[in-house]
Amino acid sequence: MTPQIEAFLEMMAVERDASPHTLSAYARDLADAESGTGGLMTATREAVEDWYSGLSERGLSPATQSRRRSAVRQFCRFALAEGWRPDDPSARLDAPRRGRPLPRVLSRDEMTRLVDAAARRDGAAGLRLKALIELAYASGMRVSELLALRVEAVRRDPTHLIVRGKGGKERLAPLNAPARAAVAEWLTAREEARKPETPDSPWLFPSASARAGRLTPRRFAQLLDQAAVDAGIDPSRVSPHVLRHAFATHLLEGGADLRIVQTLLGHADLGTTQIYTHVTQDALAETVRTRHPLGRRGEA
DSSP states (O other), X not given: OOHHHHHHHHHHHHHSOOOHHHHHHHHHHHHHHHHHHTOTTTOOHHHHHHHHHHHHHTTOOHHHHHHHHHHHHHHHXXXXXXXXXXXXXXXXXXXXXXXXOOOOOOOHHHHHHHHHHHHTSOHHHHHHHHHHHHHHHHHOOOHHHHHTOBGGGTTTOOSEEEEEOGGGOEEEEEOOHHHHHHHHHHHHHHHHHSOTTSOOOSBSSBOTTSTTSBOOHHHHHHHHHHHHHHHTOOGGGOOHHXXXXXXXXXXXXXXXXXXXXXXXXXXXXXXXXHXXXXXXXXXXXXXXXXXXXXXXXXXX
16 A cells, blocks of 8 residues: 555545545555556556456446545545646546446345244354344344444443444434344343453454454354345345345335435435335335236236
8 A cells, every 4th residue: 555545545534534444445446446557646547547447347346336436536636636646547537327226125024034043043143143133124224333333332221222324423223122132132142151251342242253353244144144044035135234225125115204214224315215215116016916906817
């Protein structure tokens, strides 16, 4: 990493309050651009454009291409403002065209089966996974927010949590009765599993093998895959983020106001939340097609 990129990432962290996840992603994106252009501090406009056009040829998704474009454009504007470069070689990079994919969502029955499959696992591992799923489904928390929960936040059996999301913004995350019961069971098992001579971890879901001392998103995804198989669900349809999608979609299907769901999810833009209305509309259309007499008439 060059000193200029380090300075840019420090600016993003201090002045724009970028999350560690965003900083890590931008560091990878800029490292790729450094390699692909021969160095962003000396690269020509043609070199930057050739690197960018090659992203799709390498099979990168439009979302990844868009993020790398954003990282490079922000860095180049920063370098221009600092006087490190006399020009901005990224000025003509166009955002990739992409349709907005509908989120994958599990049905209510599938969510019940997933929780039951987790609960069937033996000992503390099963109680931990059940608590993770119930918390995610009850609150709509992002996986980073869920795994960053501290144990003290739940010891008093709260009905909601204060979650710090993207950009450091705080919001309330509700906890229903099943989630609170699952957390209580996990807290008991967590304490019983801890060795008396070992200091208690500050994290609700600690992990001795992880660098940060808490369960990682990758490990959570692996555990979900196994629970999905046990529940008879295709594991490719299940991920930590799918639980957040299920939370939002099932709320809207139940008649929740879109603005309320936006607040619960921590979306800055209502348009981001509106994508879930398309999912519920598709589900309603399928219900009419398969359940209404007029819908079934064409199949007779």
